[in-house]
Amino acid sequence: MNSLSKKLLLGTVGLVIAAGTVVAGENLVKNGGAEDAATVKKWHKALSQNTEDKLSGEASFHGKTKNIWSYSPGHIEIDPSKAYKLSASIKTAGTDKSTCYIGLVSYDAKKRTIQRPNITIIKGSFTTLVADAKAGAKVLQVKDCSKWNKKLIKRIKIALNAKKDYSDLPNFNLTNKIVKFEKKGDIYEVTLTSPLKANLKAGTKVRAHLNYGGYQYCVASAKPAPAKWTKYSAVIKGMAKFGAPNKQFWPGTKYVKVVVIINYQAKKDSDTQALFDEVTFSQVD
DSSP states (O other): HHHHHHHHHHHHHHHHHHHTOOOOOOOOSSSOOOOOOHHHHEEEETTTESSOOOOSSSSSSEEEESSSSEOOOEEOOOTSSSEEEEEEEEEEEESSOOOOEEEEEETTOOOOOHHHHOOOOOTOOOOOBSSSSSSSEEEEEESTTTTTTGGGGGGGEEEEEEOTSTTOOOOEEEEEEOEEEEEETTEEEEEEEEEEEBBTTTTOOEEEEOOOOOEEEEEEEOOOOOOOOEEEEEEEBOOSSSSSSSSBBBOOOOEEEEEEEEEETTTTTGGOOOOEEEEEEEOOO
């Protein structure tokens, strides 16, 4: 192969590599500007195109009913070693101001939704089962619950097969909530709200997790949409070891979707309207 052929071959390989690489600044959200009417419905069936009131381009997303939870189509793969910027612009168009949420839904490598109970731990709650527990049992005997928070008793679930270094997170192997925990001699007894579904052996490592909801609302959380177009944004960088922070990806995140919630808990459909536009999620330097 002569030198010219080698240069052409290397150039072709370079183009192929570049084609599969995310370029900083490239918007990874499909139809983030509502330009394609068919894709608008893939965000949410209650959304429509508004070609009159838009921030840029040909259209914006328009929601005329209460409690619209819209999601960007497809899963966006992320690289936790990179920083990403998420932004969206929003406005109210009705008599009742729209309350909005803007953020990310996180997924693991199997595209399972990562929810807060899977990753939100109670620090110092790592402990061990000291006796076997059969399927159908509602009481577990554990070594130590001294760091478990009794004020949060109604929100605690138990993560099974936990790891001290948090490498089990996100942990999808959770019991239902607990009723109580109390010291009995040298051990603690933990009572569940419902029976175990499988047998557990003594020596199983467990951890207390907090059960509560909500996605990663890193851009806007319970914000009233303004009467004029307003842009909100946030930068997300790195991956948290545990917990559900706003400015880091949640543990185990491999993919995300953008979530935009508008007209949340509005009084009635006729009083509320909201528009959003220029939804972008891109790598930043």
